[in-house]
Amino acid sequence: MKRRQLVQTMGAGAALGTLGLLGGCATPMTGAGPRVVVIGGGYGGATAAKYLRMWSEGKVQVTLVEPNAAFVSCPISNLVLGGSKTMADITTPYDNLIKRHGVKVVRDMAASIDADKRIVKLASGAELPYDRLILSPGVDFMWETLPGMASQAAKDKVLHAWKAGPQTAALRRQLEAMPNGGVYAMSIPLAPYRCPPGPYERVCQIANYFKQAKPRSKVVLFDANDDVTSKGPLFKKAWADRYAGIIEYRPKHRVTDVDAATNTLKFEFENDFKADVLNVVPSMRAGDIAANAGLATANKRWCEVDFLTFESKAAKNIHVLGDAIQIAPAMPKSGHMANQHGKTCAAAVLALLTGQEPLQQPLYANTCYSFVSDKEVVHVASVHRYDPAQKTMVTVAGSGGVSGAASELEGAYAMGWATNIWADMLG
Numbered sequence: 001m002k003r004r005q006l007v008q009t010m011g012a013g014a015a016l017g018t019l020g021l022l023g024g025c026a027t028p029m030t031g032a033g034p035r036v037v038v039i040g041g042g043y044g045g046a047t048a049a050k051y052l053r054m055w056s057e058g059k060v061q062v063t064l065v066e067p068n069a070a071f072v073s074c075p076i077s078n079l080v081l082g083g084s085k086t087m088a089d090i091t092t093p094y095d096n097l098i099k100r101h102g103v104k105v106v107r108d109m110a111a112s113i114d115a116d117k118r119i120v121k122l123a124s125g126a127e128l129p130y131d132r133l134i135l136s137p138g139v140d141f142m143w144e145t146l147p148g149m150a151s152q153a154a155k156d157k158v159l160h161a162w163k164a165g166p167q168t169a170a171l172r173r174q175l176e177a178m179p180n181g182g183v184y185a186m187s188i189p190l191a192p193y194r195c196p197p198g199p200y201e202r203v204c205q206i207a208n209y210f211k212q213a214k215p216r217s218k219v220v221l222f223d224a225n226d227d228v229t230s231k232g233p234l235f236k237k238a239w240a241d242r243y244a245g246i247i248e249y250r251p252k253h254r255v256t257d258v259d260a261a262t263n264t265l266k267f268e269f270e271n272d273f274k275a276d277v278l279n280v281v282p283s284m285r286a287g288d289i290a291a292n293a294g295l296a297t298a299n300k301r302w303c304e305v306d307f308l309t310f311e312s313k314a315a316k317n318i319h320v321l322g323d324a325i326q327i328a329p330a331m332p333k334s335g336h337m338a339n340q341h342g343k344t345c346a347a348a349v350l351a352l353l354t355g356q357e358p359l360q361q362p363l364y365a366n367t368c369y370s371f372v373s374d375k376e377v378v379h380v381a382s383v384h385r386y387d388p389a390q391k392t393m394v395t396v397a398g399s400g401g402v403s404g405a406a407s408e409l410e411g412a413y414a415m416g417w418a419t420n421i422w423a424d425m426l427g
């Protein structure tokens with residue numbers, strides 16, 4: 001009903017040819033509708049771009065800035081490392097956004113934002129003016145916390161593979177090249193980081209590969225956190241039942257530096273550790289473009305937003321989504337969440353562009369599936385509702401939960417989740 005009212009208003013505005021004069025648009029628009037620029041074609045940005053076009057019935061001009069030729073999904077990318085999926089399985093082109101939905105996709109990097117003039121400057125030198133800007137740049141790494149990783153040579157050798165793409169394929173090649181009897185070590189930072197269960201899923205996938213292809217090999221997971229941060233009992237059961245003697249879990253191990261030349265991890269207190277294949281996931285913060293625009297106001301890491309609209313608390317007319325935001329308690333940094341942010345933000349931006357009140361009680365669901373083998377899966381689910389008194393999202397009492405045990409049935413659900421969410425954002 002709300003959406004219909006919005007669309008009706010948009011229709012009326014377009015008939016007048018002066019949609020930009022309605023509501024919150026300061027700049028009068030001649031002929032064409034208001035301009036929304038979206039930075040980042042991942043889970044948050046692609047969703048927001050598509051839904052803005054759909055819900056405005058094509059009346060809002062949407063330009064999506066994204067450097068990659070196609071979308072490559074982090075969810076399911078651990079299965080590429082395990083060898084049961086390929087890069088092609090996790091790659092979706094942007095064609096439907098362009099052809100079906102009329103999103104203008106610009107293959108470039110956003111270099112800077114002039115919030116006063118409402119202009120995005122691109123790496124190519126071009127400028128994109130906007131009425132509203134949506135940023136979903138994901139995360140960037142705090143390389144300054146690992147001095148030995150400063151050089152490009154170190155970054156090319158010791159991979160994170162925490163942004164799906166060339167590093168995913170390169171880490172798989174390193175695992176394939178590792179001799180039987182070799183050691184793969186992964187380190188993970190203190191929470192919050194992108195995808196709480198992701199590292200624990202990754203070691204299952206790599207151990208599953210070793211079990212079949214190089215059974216004398218070992219996996220060691222160094223976790224800066226006190227314990228497994230998500231689905232702990234389920235992962236620990238999988239490690240004990242399926243990967244005993246292969247996976248070793250070492251909590252409370254905070255990496256302070258890396259010697260990339262010798263593949264060695266250095267810790268706050270413990271002895272150095274040398275591996276054949278080293279996979280270091282550094283601490284992270286909001287993507288550079290958001291941080292450089294002064295939007296990362298929470299601990300200089302994450303962008304604080306109004307959860308009703310996703311408008312930045314630091315800059316007007318700029319909305320931030322996905323992993324880049326300062327999350328509400330118990331809200332994971334996940335693709336599923338970023339997708340829900342994208343829709344809530346698209347509806348709110350349409351409301352603001354037409355002088356309407358954004359929806360006052362947004363509700364999001366989240367399910368994170370994790371593969372403990374190539375077929376069997378466990379999940380954690382939660383539901384989050386806006387609380388007007390606290391002005392933040394809170395988990396709905398009694399909602400969600402975790403799997404009782406890993407199963408192949410949940411494996412089918414997990415692949416269904418992935419194909420559905422890719423279709424929802426890019427189909």
Ligand SMILES: Cc1cc2nc3c(=O)[nH]c(=O)nc-3n(C[C@H](O)[C@H](O)[C@H](O)COP(=O)(O)OP(=O)(O)OC[C@H]3O[C@@H](n4cnc5c(N)ncnc54)[C@H](O)[C@@H]3O)c2cc1C
Nearest residue numbers: 040042043044074075110138195322323333334335336338
């Ligand atoms: C191994 C792994 C497994 C995961 N598994 C799951 C899972 O099972 N379920 C789940 O829900 N989530 C999972 N996640 C988390 C999920 O991938 C992220 O939470 C999600 O991608 C966040 O969406 P986003 O839009 O914030 O960022 P992204 O999806 O990373 O999109 C950011 C986009 O912005 C672009 N960009 C960045 N800077 C600029 C710039 N300056 N100009 C233009 N474009 C720019 C990037 O190229 C990128 O395409 C997983 C993550 C990892 C690493």
